[in-house]
Amino acid sequence: MQAPPVIRTTGLSYHYARGVQTLFDINLEVPRGSIYGFLGPNGSGKTTTLSLLLGLLNKQQGDIEIFGQHLLQNREAILSRTGSLIESPSLYGHLTARENLEVYRATYGASKTRIDEVLGIVGLDDTGNKVVKKFSLGMKQRLSIALALLPAPELLILDEPANGLDPAGIIELRALIKRLNRDHGMTILISSHLLGEIERMVSHIGIIYKGKMLFQGPLAELQGLQRQRARLLLRTSDNEAACRILREHAPELGEEGLSVVYDDTEQVARINRRLTEGGLDVYLLHPKESDLEQLFIDLTSEHA
Numbered sequence: 001m002q003a004p005p006v007i008r009t010t011g012l013s014y015h016y017a018r019g020v021q022t023l024f025d026i027n028l029e030v031p032r033g034s035i036y037g038f039l040g041p042n043g044s045g046k047t048t049t050l051s052l053l054l055g056l057l058n059k060q061q062g063d064i065e066i067f068g069q070h071l072l073q074n075r076e077a078i079l080s081r082t083g084s085l086i087e088s089p090s091l092y093g094h095l096t097a098r099e100n101l102e103v104y105r106a107t108y109g110a111s112k113t114r115i116d117e118v119l120g121i122v123g124l125d126d127t128g129n130k131v132v133k134k135f136s137l138g139m140k141q142r143l144s145i146a147l148a149l150l151p152a153p154e155l156l157i158l159d160e161p162a163n164g165l166d167p168a169g170i171i172e173l174r175a176l177i178k179r180l181n182r183d184h185g186m187t188i189l190i191s192s193h194l195l196g197e198i199e200r201m202v203s204h205i206g207i208i209y210k211g212k213m214l215f216q217g218p219l220a221e222l223q224g225l226q227r228q229r230a231r232l233l234l235r236t237s238d239n240e241a242a243c244r245i246l247r248e249h250a251p252e253l254g255e256e257g258l259s260v261v262y263d264d265t266e267q268v269a270r271i272n273r274r275l276t277e278g279g280l281d282v283y284l285l286h287p288k289e290s291d292l293e294q295l296f297i298d299l300t301s302e303h304a
């Protein structure tokens with residue numbers, strides 16, 4: 001039997017002000033052991049959803065279950081097993097990484113040895129006497145994650161942790177998240193507005209747009225959808241005539257030429273034949289796998 005999801009929301013809706021609804025019927029399912037990428041453009045409702053999961057906002061409609069328990073009745077027990085980074089915690093710039101962790105240690109009831117463990121996990125164990133104001137943004141972000149790790153959580157919820165990081169910082173963050181998942185068995189829910197940022201670490205994806213879920217499932221399922229939407233880019237001696245000849249392939253005329261949907265390489269050959277038989281010269285036939293980012297843009301623009 002499949003393990004129940006670590007997070008399950010049912011029909012979660014939310015509005016800040018009367019009449020302005022922010023979330024509509026969100027059914028989130030975060031499988032145990034997954035790295036779940038919660039993806040959506042700015043303002044789509046990610047932070048609101050995560051705040052509801054952490055009890056920072058009060059649920060208005062729908063249900064939230066974490067570790068198989070209702071959040072409302074079991075808030076403390078659930079939150080003691082959950083680490084989060086939702087707004088940057090205040091780090092003390094004049095203190096070292098270790099001293100910052102020491103300040104928060106008591107709050108979480110963590111042992112002294114846990115400080116060494118989390119410093120090692122986030123790769124800040126060799127920063128010695130360096131004070132935090134001299135840290136790079138990536139190092140500060142990893143220290144913030146170290147704070148969230150103090151209580152040795154089973155579930156980690158990170159809101160846009162890659163924001164503002166340079167490519168090297170993003171690579172380090174990605175490696176850290178994978179390690180936490182693989183070596184420490186943590187289920188991780190991570191939000192982002194850029195698919196490219198999280199694509200290489202997540203096992204599952206949920207796409208939210210204007211407060212509605214547009215897609216949810218394993219990354220492979222999204223990649224399957226991407227393949228179905230692959231298009232063939234064409235340039236011919238008369239692109240408008242080519243559009244007429246290929247009208248059942250949903251042609252789209254753009255600056256690059258025209259693009260059509262296709263299923264396989266045999267179909268590419270057939271398309272080429274039909275165009276030449278129609279008296280056109282074919283200058284370019286280029287299979288174009290839309291990348292996942294494009295699929296994300298397509299999915300969201302279809303609902304704009």
Ligand SMILES: Nc1ncnc2c1ncn2[C@@H]1O[C@H](COP(=O)(O)OP(=O)(O)OP(=O)(O)O)[C@@H](O)[C@H]1O
Binds near residue numbers: 016042044
């Ligand atoms: N405290 C608030 N009061 C009123 N409206 C709010 C509040 N917080 C967020 N909103 C609105 O709710 C919507 C969703 O915001 P939310 O912060 O959840 O989105 P997001 O996907 O996390 O975006 P971002 O990445 O920009 O934070 C937005 O339209 C936002 O303006």
